[in-house]
Amino acid sequence: MADDWTDLIGVADLTTGWVTRVDLGARPLAVYHTPTGIYVSLALCNHGGADLCDGYMDGHLIECPLHQGAFDVRTGAPIGAPATRAMKTFPVRIENGRVQIRLKG
Amino acid sequence: MPDPIITPLTQALAEQKLTRAELRALMQRSNLPAAWRLLVWIAVLAATSALIWAAWDSWLIWPAMFVHGIVLVHHFSLQHECVHYTVFRTRWLNDLVGNICGFIIILPHQFFRYEHCDHHTHTQIVGDDPEMVPMPETFGQYLWYLSAIPYWRTKITELLRHGAGRLTPHERRFTPKSAERVVIGEARLMLGFYIALFGIMAITGWWAPLWFWLIPLILGEPVMRFIRMTEHVGRPTVAQMSDNTRTNLVSLPWRFLAWNMNYHAEHHYVASVPFHALPRLHEKLRDHVHVQPGGYIGAHRDILAQMRHGG
Numbered sequence: 001m002a003d004d005w006t007d008l009i010g011v012a013d014l015t016t017g018w019v020t021r022v023d024l025g026a027r028p029l030a031v032y033h034t035p036t037g038i039y040v041s042l043a044l045c046n047h048g049g050a051d052l053c054d055g056y057m058d059g060h061l062i063e064c065p066l067h068q069g070a071f072d073v074r075t076g077a078p079i080g081a082p083a084t085r086a087m088k089t090f091p092v093r094i095e096n097g098r099v100q101i102r103l104k105g
Numbered sequence: 106m107p108d109p110i111i112t113p114l115t116q117a118l119a120e121q122k123l124t125r126a127e128l129r130a131l132m133q134r135s136n137l138p139a140a141w142r143l144l145v146w147i148a149v150l151a152a153t154s155a156l157i158w159a160a161w162d163s164w165l166i167w168p169a170m171f172v173h174g175i176v177l178v179h180h181f182s183l184q185h186e187c188v189h190y191t192v193f194r195t196r197w198l199n200d201l202v203g204n205i206c207g208f209i210i211i212l213p214h215q216f217f218r219y220e221h222c223d224h225h226t227h228t229q230i231v232g233d234d235p236e237m238v239p240m241p242e243t244f245g246q247y248l249w250y251l252s253a254i255p256y257w258r259t260k261i262t263e264l265l266r267h268g269a270g271r272l273t274p275h276e277r278r279f280t281p282k283s284a285e286r287v288v289i290g291e292a293r294l295m296l297g298f299y300i301a302l303f304g305i306m307a308i309t310g311w312w313a314p315l316w317f318w319l320i321p322l323i324l325g326e327p328v329m330r331f332i333r334m335t336e337h338v339g340r341p342t343v344a345q346m347s348d349n350t351r352t353n354l355v356s357l358p359w360r361f362l363a364w365n366m367n368y369h370a371e372h373h374y375v376a377s378v379p380f381h382a383l384p385r386l387h388e389k390l391r392d393h394v395h396v397q398p399g400g401y402i403g404a405h406r407d408i409l410a411q412m413r414h415g416g
């Protein structure tokens with residue numbers, strides 16, 4: 001079976017303790033560098049469509065720049081209104097200093 | 106999944122008015138600046154309350170209550186900042202303080218939050234912006250708005266409607282379905298609180314809340330209406346943030362009371378920037394936003410001039 005991990009960005013290219021945007025084809029992704037590791041989600045807020053990569057990040061919290069709705073980047077769980085639905089996150093691994101995600105599963 | 110939208114912030118970054126590093130620095134939050142400001146805030150409230158106490162047996166109680174009311178109505182500015190979670194780094198402190206402010210000025214916090222989010226999405230778009238103050242067509246309409254009578258009528262009706270378990274179709278558009286019970290619950294809690302307060306005052310004969318809180322609130326609200334008009338009224342009814350919002354440069358006491366919300370265009374550009382960083386954001390964006398000469402008075406001169414010339 002072919003390797004189903006998709007290469008995104010070098011760990012060294014991430015902003016420490018912050019969010020970095022990576023475009024995977026037409027799909028914008030948000031890569032979070034946190035105290036407990038690296039997490040990845042879709043970049044657009046599922047409430048209003050704003051780019052979470054322009055938002056405020058604090059620990060494991062990412063806050064939408066438009067309405068300040070918030071999500072836990074580890075699980076995608078909404079933790080602040082008006083975000084009410086979990087955001088899509090992806091399994092992540094670090095391979096040879098590169099951030100990789102599994103798009104399916 | 107909603108369609109992607111271009112926020113003013115995304116636009117500002119794309120146009121290199123701000124770099125990501127600058128944005129990150131401006132967004133940093135802390136509990137300390139708000140803690141200091143709140144200490145001064147409480148001291149100012151104590152001082153203006155003392156004015157009422159000192160003027161108790163004279164006609165001067167009315168100007169004293171007006172001055173105290175000006176401070177009280179500015180709890181709106183603090184509550185507004187809490188809506189954006191930018192007062193404190195600790196998120197729940199924003200909810201706590203925002204709710205306290207809401208009880209002080211009779212503005213349920215969660216509903217205001219949802220409504221205000223929609224205001225940021227549809228700023229100055231006629232029919233969509235739920236906080237839009239229409240441009241007055243006559244001097245009578247201008248004074249009527251400043252009286253705050255239409256404001257109180259709208260807000261009390263809204264509170265009673267939510268307390269009765271009803272939201273309008275427009276309110277349902279911006280209130281998540283799962284939050285409707287919260288909006289209804291907080292309205293009932295607030296109504297219960299005020300009914301209990303009046304009950305206690307009537308039974309005990311202790312009317313201090315009326316003289317130190319509710320009458321000053323009513324006397325001061327026209328000042329808040331005067332300030333709220335300066336934010337968007339008379340600016341073009343378009344989505345372009347550099348056009349539809351005013352920044353008003355005002356003196357230190359007004360900036361203090363407004364929690365720097367006079368930097369309103371900057372706030373709309375990047376609502377995640379805390380109040381204490383807005384003056385620094387202003388330095389970055391001052392050439393890209395509408396800065397009104399003459400502050401609040403200048404904004405009203407502009408509104409009145411437009412009114413005289415038919416908008």
